[in-house]
Amino acid sequence: MEQSQQGGARMIEMRKVEKWYGAFHALKSVDLTVRQGERIVLCGPSGSGKSTLIRCINHLETIQDGEIVVSGHRLNDSQKAVDAVRREVGMVFQQFNLFPHKTVLENCILAPMRVRKLSRADAEATARRYLDRVRIGNQAEKYPAQLSGGQQQRVAIARALCMEPKAMLFDEPTSALDPEMVKEVLDTMIGLARDGMTMICVTHEMGFARQVADRVIFMADGEIVEENDPDTFFRNPQHERSRAFLGEILAHH
Amino acid sequence: MTLDFSVVANAWPALLSGVMGTMLLAASGMALAMIIGVLGVAILRAQMRIPSFLVTAFVEIIRNTPFLVQIYFIFFALPLAGIRLNPTITAILALGLNGGAYAIEIIRGGVESISKGQTEAGLALGLHRGEVFRLIVLKPALKAIYPSLSSQFILLTLTTAICTSISAYELTSVGQRIEAETFRSFEVYFTLTMIYLVISLITMWVLAAIGKRAFNYPDR
Numbered sequence: 177m178e179q180s181q182q183g184g185a186r187m188i189e190m191r192k193v194e195k196w197y198g199a200f201h202a203l204k205s206v207d208l209t210v211r212q213g214e215r216i217v218l219c220g221p222s223g224s225g226k227s228t229l230i231r232c233i234n235h236l237e238t239i240q241d242g243e244i245v246v247s248g249h250r251l252n253d254s255q256k257a258v259d260a261v262r263r264e265v266g267m268v269f270q271q272f273n274l275f276p277h278k279t280v281l282e283n284c285i286l287a288p289m290r291v292r293k294l295s296r297a298d299a300e301a302t303a304r305r306y307l308d309r310v311r312i313g314n315q316a317e318k319y320p321a322q323l324s325g326g327q328q329q330r331v332a333i334a335r336a337l338c339m340e341p342k343a344m345l346f347d348e349p350t351s352a353l354d355p356e357m358v359k360e361v362l363d364t365m366i367g368l369a370r371d372g373m374t375m376i377c378v379t380h381e382m383g384f385a386r387q388v389a390d391r392v393i394f395m396a397d398g399e400i401v402e403e404n405d406p407d408t409f410f411r412n413p414q415h416e417r418s419r420a421f422l423g424e425i426l427a428h429h
Numbered sequence: 430m431t432l433d434f435s436v437v438a439n440a441w442p443a444l445l446s447g448v449m450g451t452m453l454l455a456a457s458g459m460a461l462a463m464i465i466g467v468l469g470v471a472i473l474r475a476q477m478r479i480p481s482f483l484v485t486a487f488v489e490i491i492r493n494t495p496f497l498v499q500i501y502f503i504f505f506a507l508p509l510a511g512i513r514l515n516p517t518i519t520a521i522l523a524l525g526l527n528g529g530a531y532a533i534e535i536i537r538g539g540v541e542s543i544s545k546g547q548t549e550a551g552l553a554l555g556l557h558r559g560e561v562f563r564l565i566v567l568k569p570a571l572k573a574i575y576p577s578l579s580s581q582f583i584l585l586t587l588t589t590a591i592c593t594s595i596s597a598y599e600l601t602s603v604g605q606r607i608e609a610e611t612f613r614s615f616e617v618y619f620t621l622t623m624i625y626l627v628i629s630l631i632t633m634w635v636l637a638a639i640g641k642r643a644f645n646y647p648d649r
């Protein structure tokens with residue numbers, strides 16, 4: 177853990193990032209450095225800007241000030257930089273967002289063929305490898321609507337992995353799932369973390385945070401309020417807002 | 430007054446070729462309308478000011494003027510611009526433009542019904558906006574509005590009758606000719622009514638079959 181915090185190259189860097197939605201100040205001077213292989217859990221109350229933060233990293237949202245550098249590419253409005261970043265950063269959404277008119281396999285090969293210019297054979301081989309890895313290889317010919325929520329989310333993870341990303345962003349990947357399916361998705365994510373994937377996960381799954389996070393980042397009102405290793409964060413939160421938040425989370429679980 | 434359908438029955442070869450003419454106009458008009466509909470929505474989605482304005486203006490003009498006037502306009506205006514088209518081509522153009530304007534409205538509704546998450550997932554995977562529209566959004570959008578699009582295309586099929594006004598070759602013009610020769614108005618228009626009904630039913634059936642093939646993936 178020590179090593180991954182200090183040693184790895186800088187994968188994602190946000191410096192003094194300011195984000196406004198019209199008159200609403202959604203990110204306030206956010207500074208964040210994520211090194212290669214690091215696993216970050218991002219938590220905080222609803223509306224605190226967690227989704228906004230990770231969506232800025234792959235330019236689904238534009239920022240008004242500050243800078244974001246991902247794997248050496250400085251995000252500005254040039255499509256080239258955006259393309260380069262999106263090729264190297266995968267994203268998993270709360271609502272899965274699988275393409276309903278494409279089979280599981282087709283979902284997984286679309287971007288590798290279009291964006292990475294892989295041949296169909298290569299893309300399919302890669303897709304089957306990752307589908308096996310998320311233990312869904314035998315469902316490759318099915319359509320998303322024929323799968324359970326947990327299965328769909330695992331396909332979504334495989335689909336992102338098929339682009340061979342250097343980092344993965346997760347936005348509450350288990351929040352839309354029935355309770356009995358949460359574990360299968362978390363296990364998949366834990367597996368990824370074990371294999372050294374750089375990850376930023378927005379989640380309120382505190383068990384997951386304890387188990388895999390190198391750092392827990394707590395946000396409130398568009399600001400990073402506290403940043404600590406999970407042990408310290410859970411046992412001895414430094415800020416009043418983190419304490420209140422943890423109290424609420426624990427009351428619910 | 431006695432009814433005599435024999436004159437109509439005797440004219441069956443002419444009626445049949447009239448039906449063919451109608452089907453040709455309807456099928457070509459639908460194809461053109463479909464192309465215009467998808468292209469129009471693609472242009473609106475690209476959010477460029479002037480092209481979007483032109484598409485919106487086109488849609489509003491077509492939807493707020495009578496088809497009969499539109500087809501006369503095309504028929505008499507194009508020659509002024511030095512373009513000479515035969516009545517059939519003119520009719521197809523008019524039907525396609527008219528149906529296309531309605532198709533733009535309908536398909537746009539379908540596109541808007543697709544969740545933003547679909548687009549975001551595509552963008553996050555590195556696809557460009559055009560690819561996202563073509564490969565991800567379009568098909569589910571068409572599936573969502575396919576029933577409305579089908580009714581619009583049935584309407585287009587029936588609208589072919591108005592093309593008789595510029596002497597395009599189709600069922601109604603054939604009927605008018607038979608009526609002029611035989612003075613059997615009731616028999617002729619009763620027969621046309623029945624034939625149009627059958628054409629509509631067949632069109633409906635064909636469109637349903639196409640929809641079933643094209644959108645054969647399960648929804649949630």
Ligand SMILES: Nc1ncnc2c1ncn2[C@@H]1O[C@H](COP(=O)(O)OP(=O)(O)OP(=O)(O)O)[C@@H](O)[C@H]1O
Pocket residue numbers: 197200202220221222223224225226227228229
């Ligand atoms: N497109 C938008 N336009 C205007 N305001 C927005 C937009 N997206 C988010 N916001 C606002 O920005 C703030 C942060 O939103 P964000 O979705 O990042 O919060 P979050 O921490 O992810 O919350 P949640 O836990 O509910 O997902 C919220 O107050 C939200 O209302």
Ligand SMILES: [Mg+2]
Pocket residue numbers: 226227228347348
């Ligand atoms: Mg959120």
